[in-house]
Amino acid sequence: MGKFRVGTGWKMNHTLAMARDYAQALAAAERPEGIDLFVLPPATALTEVVRLLEGSGVRVGAQNAHWAEKGAWTGEISMTMVADAGATLIELGHSERRAHFGETDLDVNRKVRAAIDHGLIPLVCVGETGDDKRLGAAIETNARQARMAMAGLSHAEAAKVWLAYEPVWAIGEGGIPATPEDAKPVHAAIKRAVLDLVGVEPPVLYGGSVNPQNAEALAVVPEVDGLFVGRSAWTAQGLLQIATLAAQARKRG
Template sequence: MTTPFWVGTSWKMNKTLGEAAHYAEALRGASLFRDERLQGFVIPPFTALSSVCRSLAEAPVMVGAQNMHWAERGAFTGEISPLMVQDCGADIVELGHSERREYFNETDAAINRKVKAALAHGLRPLICVGETAEEKRLGVAVDTVIRQCRIALNSVADEDLDKILIAYEPVWAIGEHGTPATADDAGWIHRHIHEALPTTPQGTSIPVLYGGSVNLENCAALAALPEVSGLFIGRSAWQPEGLLAIAERVVAARFGG
């Protein structure tokens, strides 16, 4: 069976319940993600996670949480446990985003604990990795990204490797004023990541998605790269029309229509 190309978005700290419902309704009625060559996903804020999961329960679109704690329960005010994420009906949990690392002091070791907790509760970790502009300037981009990957996957059982997703998101490419990586740069880093990661027991590679100012103009070139297993899109997909337009271009670029 061919591994699908992943196309999805995180809404970050955006969307009321009504806005989330509108978005989910648009995806539920779209036929594009019924193409088995694609795997769509959306990652709403936690306030909308349960309702979006219910709305898309019969649609071929996975739903994820933006973060979670590693503990099942306890005195961790403001945190969300893996049991809570699972209870909402989510398939995926995004872990290690650069904003979590920078603003909330998340360490590689903490992300590893979360990865193992997610797997223990049947959730698919989407592990975000990426170097800063300074690390790129100093020539340690590959070292940084591979270190993040290896620590995140430390002590993960071989049989769980086929449940892992990696999202390479260079920090300098993220956000309203980010500079998208060129296709050459993205392909180069992705090749290094694939070489460093273990293969699954089935002999397949762990999917590595690209994220960082993905838009209508660059999505086709990125999707055409054999090393890129999917696109993790930001603000260009914060409206359903944007996500679907990019997915259409991905199909044409990756599969020839």
């Protein structure tokens, strides 16, 4: 599956000056071996972060984009614009987009298709709500979201997609981090669902209140292929700390 992936989306945080400071610190720092780092700044800082991290090996992506090539979509950006800014990665289907902006599984599927067509790596977020979990539907919910996101892709196209398991109940300030025991069966189910659909076992990252206290335990779960970090990585030092902890834990086995 290649390197262990560790990255962060900044959500609606960081001005251009703050983004520059973050990118410069990350570019200058020693980065742990065996880790594929990525950052997803807001669209206003995307081009500048790409410029500052050029040649560093750190991937840069956007947090969202529309499936349409162009048109009357006020306030949106297209996959062409994301690629034109120099990004290589695109986050899609985050639970906040689904909950607050009404994005459906069909919307996510359209965006995955558009991202692939524009040479971007889709990072597709899936996750169950607290009610889904309470009613025993976590496995079914995540398998369905993953299958619908990747429906219609060829084997070769599906091999380019990353998935992130982000249980809704674990996200945000009041989130309760999933334990390795929580994450393991869901990651396995997501992989199995996609393998059955398109013949590819995708990398599945864990996201949802990842922090320095739980990063090591999550990083050594065999079904976990990376960590998608929130507020704990909103500084370059925070991202590097978690990446280093993950690398050390995996090296120890």
